[in-house]
Amino acid sequence: MTASGHDLSFLGWDDSLAAGLPGGTVPARVARVDRGTADVIAADGHHHARYAAPLRRAVAADPVALPCVGDWAALTWLPEGRYELEAILPRRTAFVRGGVARVSREGLSGDSQGQVLAANVDVVFVAEPALHATDFADLGRIERLLALAWESGASPVVLVTKADLVGEHLPSLLQDVAAAAPGVELHAVSSITGEGVELVRAHLAGSRTAVILGASGAGKSTLVNALAGEQVMETQQVRAGDGRGRHTTVHRELIPLTGGGLVIDTPGIRRVGLYDMSQGVDLVFSDIEDLAEQCRFSDCAHESEPGCAVLAALESGELPERRLQSWRKLQREAAWMARRGDARLQAEATRQWKIIHKSVRGRYRP
Ligand SMILES: Nc1nc2c(ncn2[C@@H]2O[C@H](COP(=O)(O)OP(=O)(O)OP(=O)(O)O)[C@@H](O)[C@H]2O)c(=O)[nH]1
Numbered sequence: 212m213t214a215s216g217h218d219l220s221f222l223g224w225d226d227s228l229a230a231g232l233p234g235g236t237v238p239a240r241v242a243r244v245d246r247g248t249a250d251v252i253a254a255d256g257h258h259h260a261r262y263a264a265p266l267r268r269a270v271a272a273d274p275v276a277l278p279c280v281g282d283w284a285a286l287t288w289l290p291e292g293r294y295e296l297e298a299i300l301p302r303r304t305a306f307v308r309g310g311v312a313r314v315s316r317e318g319l320s321g322d323s324q325g326q327v328l329a330a331n332v333d334v335v336f337v338a339e340p341a342l343h344a345t346d347f348a349d350l351g352r353i354e355r356l357l358a359l360a361w362e363s364g365a366s367p368v369v370l371v372t373k374a375d376l377v378g379e380h381l382p383s384l385l386q387d388v389a390a391a392a393p394g395v396e397l398h399a400v401s402s403i404t405g406e407g408v409e410l411v412r413a414h415l416a417g418s419r420t421a422v423i424l425g426a427s428g429a430g431k432s433t434l435v436n437a438l439a440g441e442q443v444m445e446t447q448q449v450r451a452g453d454g455r456g457r458h459t460t461v462h463r464e465l466i467p468l469t470g471g472g473l474v475i476d477t478p479g480i481r482r483v484g485l486y487d488m489s490q491g492v493d494l495v496f497s498d499i500e501d502l503a504e505q506c507r508f509s510d511c512a513h514e515s516e517p518g519c520a521v522l523a524a525l526e527s528g529e530l531p532e533r534r535l536q537s538w539r540k541l542q543r544e545a546a547w548m549a550r551r552g553d554a555r556l557q558a559e560a561t562r563q564w565k566i567i568h569k570s571v572r573g574r575y576r577p
């Protein structure tokens with residue numbers, strides 16, 4: 212059995228992936244994982260596949276080898292009439308939750324529990340509501356999520372959601388957000404009026420895979436439903452009800468949209484924090500990094516040094532105080548995470564990253 216003659220392109224399968232498929236195996240995309248098994252979508256439909264012995268051994272040695280949603284899998288057909296998950300194809304991008312020590316009664320234990328949360332994501336939508344309760348969009352949160360998005364190797368796009376809520380304040384709000392996200396595409400979106408939804412959909416053309424990062428209530432589920440043109444996700448209003456009338460189908464974490472493209476939605480991605488993200492911080496704050504290169508001293512800490520270009524920009528108003536604070540805070544967190552993190556996991560997070568680093572850098576710098 213081979214992939215030829217079957218069409219998996221709606222899942223993002225392409226020739227270069229096909230070139231890496233081991234002989235005698237069948238390709239499939241991982242839609243959800245459970246202990247030792249995965250739900251996969253192959254050309255002939257959905258299957259439940261157990262992990263083959265070599266894969267189990269690889270996982271025992273290194274948790275990063277564990278299949279995750281979005282992975283491309285090589286399946287083998289067993290004589291007893293079922294598929295087994297033989298291997299995972301090399302990941303193009305990966306969201307890694309890395310090196311976080313477990314808190315136990317004895318305190319922090321030393322072992323790191325590396326885990327890939329999602330693989331082969333092409334685009335990361337950073338969703339921040341124009342209005343959250345009574346506050347306008349939180350620029351610090353956008354910067355934080357952007358750093359994480361860059362770290363995964365996927366391309367970030369910022370979405371100011373619930374754009375219908377701010378009326379004539381929208382243009383100035385978008386200006387502020389754009390300043391916090393230099394070089395990143397930005398769209399105002401309303402799932403209620405439909406504004407911007409087509410712009411978001413355009414990023415999924417060519418069966419690209421997206422994740423949406425954002426705080427609870429940012430409108431992520433509502434947006435996925437708007438993109439799907441149907442209720443594929445429960446929104447907060449539905450969840451707030453008494454639970455009756457909920458659809459009982461198994462929640463798939465890899466959601467192919469009828470109009471093309473896919474969205475990955477998992478609890479892990481929803482809770483995603485700030486991990487191993489030093490390079491991401493550099494890209495989010497490329498304006499400050501550029502300034503820092505002009506400081507007189509190469510090891511300038513931008514505190515009180517003479518000839519500091521960062522402080523000069525602060526003085527002139529070119530660089531907002533808030534943004535410098537945000538940069539300092541994220542740098543401290545990134546450094547802390549890096550110390551806790553384990554080098555191998557960081558290598559996985561930055562492997563594909565390095566490949567795109569140059570082109571991204573080029574996009575940023577005018
Ligand atoms: N005015 C307005 N309200 C929206 C919009 N999108 C979503 N909402 C509302 O915002 C609330 C939260 O939307 P959800 O889509 O459930 O938010 P979420 O980001 O998925 O939240 P979590 O699942 O908790 O992470 C719901 O009451 C939605 O009806 C929008 O574009 N405009």
Ligand SMILES: [Zn+2]
Pocket residue numbers: 503506507511512513514516518519520521522
């Ligand atoms: Zn300086």
